[in-house]
Amino acid sequence: MSVDVLDFQFLQSFLRQRCAIVLGDDKHYLVEARLSPIARDLGLDTAGEVVRTLRARKDVGLEDRVVEAMTTNETSWFRDLQPFEAIRAEVIPEILDRNRPARHLAVWSAAASTGQELYSLALMLDQHFPELAGWRVELVGTDLNSAVLEKARAGRFSGLEINRGLPAALIARYFTREGAHFVVSPEIRSRVRFEKMNLAGPWVGLPKFDLVLLRNVLIYFDAEDKRRILEKALAQLNPGGYLLLGAAESPYGLLRGVTSVSILGTTFYRTEVA
Amino acid sequence: MTTTFTEDAISEITRMVWAAIIDPSDELVERAGEAPRRELTGMVEISGTWTGSVCLGFSRRAARQAAAAMFGADADALDDDEVADAVGELVNVVGGNLKGLLPPPAQLSLPSVREGDPTTVGTGRAELVSELQFDWCDEPLSVVIWRADDAAGD
Amino acid sequence: MHALVVDDSRSMRSILGRILKSIGVEVDEAADGADALAQVDAGMVPDVALVDWHMPAMNGVELVAELRQRPELEHMSIMMVTTEGEPEQIGVALEAGANEYLIKPFTADAVVQKLTLLGKWPLGHDTTDQPKAGAQ
Numbered sequence: 001m002s003v004d005v006l007d008f009q010f011l012q013s014f015l016r017q018r019c020a021i022v023l024g025d026d027k028h029y030l031v032e033a034r035l036s037p038i039a040r041d042l043g044l045d046t047a048g049e050v051v052r053t054l055r056a057r058k059d060v061g062l063e064d065r066v067v068e069a070m071t072t073n074e075t076s077w078f079r080d081l082q083p084f085e086a087i088r089a090e091v092i093p094e095i096l097d098r099n100r101p102a103r104h105l106a107v108w109s110a111a112a113s114t115g116q117e118l119y120s121l122a123l124m125l126d127q128h129f130p131e132l133a134g135w136r137v138e139l140v141g142t143d144l145n146s147a148v149l150e151k152a153r154a155g156r157f158s159g160l161e162i163n164r165g166l167p168a169a170l171i172a173r174y175f176t177r178e179g180a181h182f183v184v185s186p187e188i189r190s191r192v193r194f195e196k197m198n199l200a201g202p203w204v205g206l207p208k209f210d211l212v213l214l215r216n217v218l219i220y221f222d223a224e225d226k227r228r229i230l231e232k233a234l235a236q237l238n239p240g241g242y243l244l245l246g247a248a249e250s251p252y253g254l255l256r257g258v259t260s261v262s263i264l265g266t267t268f269y270r271t272e273v274a
Numbered sequence: 275m276t277t278t279f280t281e282d283a284i285s286e287i288t289r290m291v292w293a294a295i296i297d298p299s300d301e302l303v304e305r306a307g308e309a310p311r312r313e314l315t316g317m318v319e320i321s322g323t324w325t326g327s328v329c330l331g332f333s334r335r336a337a338r339q340a341a342a343a344m345f346g347a348d349a350d351a352l353d354d355d356e357v358a359d360a361v362g363e364l365v366n367v368v369g370g371n372l373k374g375l376l377p378p379p380a381q382l383s384l385p386s387v388r389e390g391d392p393t394t395v396g397t398g399r400a401e402l403v404s405e406l407q408f409d410w411c412d413e414p415l416s417v418v419i420w421r422a423d424d425a426a427g428d
Numbered sequence: 429m430h431a432l433v434v435d436d437s438r439s440m441r442s443i444l445g446r447i448l449k450s451i452g453v454e455v456d457e458a459a460d461g462a463d464a465l466a467q468v469d470a471g472m473v474p475d476v477a478l479v480d481w482h483m484p485a486m487n488g489v490e491l492v493a494e495l496r497q498r499p500e501l502e503h504m505s506i507m508m509v510t511t512e513g514e515p516e517q518i519g520v521a522l523e524a525g526a527n528e529y530l531i532k533p534f535t536a537d538a539v540v541q542k543l544t545l546l547g548k549w550p551l552g553h554d555t556t557d558q559p560k561a562g563a564q
Contacts, residue, residue, distance in 0.1 A: 175515050363439045370512065
């Protein structure tokens with residue numbers, strides 16, 4: 001390990017201040033894995049040297065790169081599958097019933113990463129809800145990391161990424177091959193938008209949503225930020241809207257006035273109606 | 275057509291195959307300069323809009339290490355057939371993914387494995403398109419692409 | 429759960445076999461189409477067959493079509509595992525009777541996710557949180 005105790009503590013405090021991300025004491029491997037490519041790029045020998053460079057002088061460019069590297073996740077299509085079944089079978093039909101007069105649907109993938117979650121929803125909507133063709137559908141993805149957003153917007157995925165949970169029938173129907181990559185159809189791409197946003201910062205320009213997916217991202221924040229983010233996410237919902245968290249996450253103990261509903265084995269949260 | 279197989283594309287595909295099949299933490303490092311002799315070569319042929327072959331050249335020790343990762347076994351416990359099988363499958367996967375860079379139709383042959391260096395074996399009348407060298411576990415590895423002469427005129 | 433892995437490469441059968449065994453799947457192997465057909469015709473009824481495309485004599489798509497002729501294998505899922513990655517080729521395999529498709533190279537988590545899609549593996553085995561150093 002090239003990252004010593006002081007480097008690690010510095011990085012913890014840096015990530016905490018810069019983007020309110022909590023880096024657990026057991027995440028040494030993650031630091032080595034994520035910062036080594038930056039070290040190579042800069043001609044440094046180790047991940048530890050990247051952190052020491054960061055400590056030695058103010059370098060906003062390097063700070064950005066470190067934040068981006070530390071917040072990138074492997075994501076899969078239809079992650080955990082079960083929540084997507086619940087969304088397809090119950091959540092979307094119910095929202096459609098409610099929104100039919102306005103013919104408007106808005107969904108937010110709040111930790112969009114490279115876009116698989118939002119594209120999974122877009123593919124599902126196209127496949128199962130032809131009625132939406134005449135609706136105004138807003139599919140919004142946000143993330144802190146501009147590199148992953150660029151990738152999400154391009155809708156270009158490697159074979160390794162395509163393998164992670166994307167049903168073969170959807171690959172055959174919605175993707176074309178461009179060199180070594182698989183590209184989602186322009187029509188699907190035109191229905192989604194990806195924007196840079198820090199969940200711990202101000203939320204600007206977001207519409208109200210019928211469904212918010214805030215999955216497996218709260219782990220990176222401390223209790224106070226978690227509470228604020230959850231509060232704001234619930235406030236961002238249309239009446240009757242749904243909030244989905246990661247399978248192991250819950251707002252209880254952090255927040256009052258929240259209620260839950262279990263749909264086909266998946267728990268969704270919404271604001272308690274007084 | 276030759277520009278399809280850019281060094282970047284070959285490098286990206288080879289690294290991806292290595293990371294997924296051999297070990298995510300085992301880094302391939304590109305090397306410059308004179309290539310050390312490679313003793314075992316796996317080859318697949320591509321035919322279609324482009325015709326030629328993709329070769330993976332290994333030192334004997336590198337081939338054995340790769341096979342050990344694929345069989346989940348100790349390198350010394352493997353017989354020569356198992357090492358050859360692993361080299362064949364690796365060139366199949368690298369070649370298959372390189373084939374994906376070409377406009378269809380393109381067919382991939384079954385892999386073959388033979389003794390010797392990828393720059394000298396089984397080339398017949400062909401033009402060297404690309405030779406990319408890596409160090410892997412301090413052992414040489416190379417990806418060599420040949421274009422069949424028959425197709426060189428179009 | 430019982431899987432039949434059909435691939436002419438022993439090393440690839442070994443890789444798939446280890447991944448499947450690590451999640452408690454019982455694994456049999458076949459080295460080519462004829463070998464696979466001999467095993468199922470001798471009474472084996474796997475829950476899922478993982479089938480390579482490029483094999484000597486009978487290719488994987490031909491094998492899939494053969495397997496789909498057998499009513500006793502009606503409930504068996506078939507997943508192609510191959511370097512062929514054109515969406516059109518995926519369509520060809522699905523048309524022949526395959527249910528899923530995995531492109532080589534693949535990671536262990538992808539195998540589990542595809543089995544989940546096939547309904548052959550209980551939910552909750554998402555392994556995407558494992559560190560993936562260097563596997564960009």
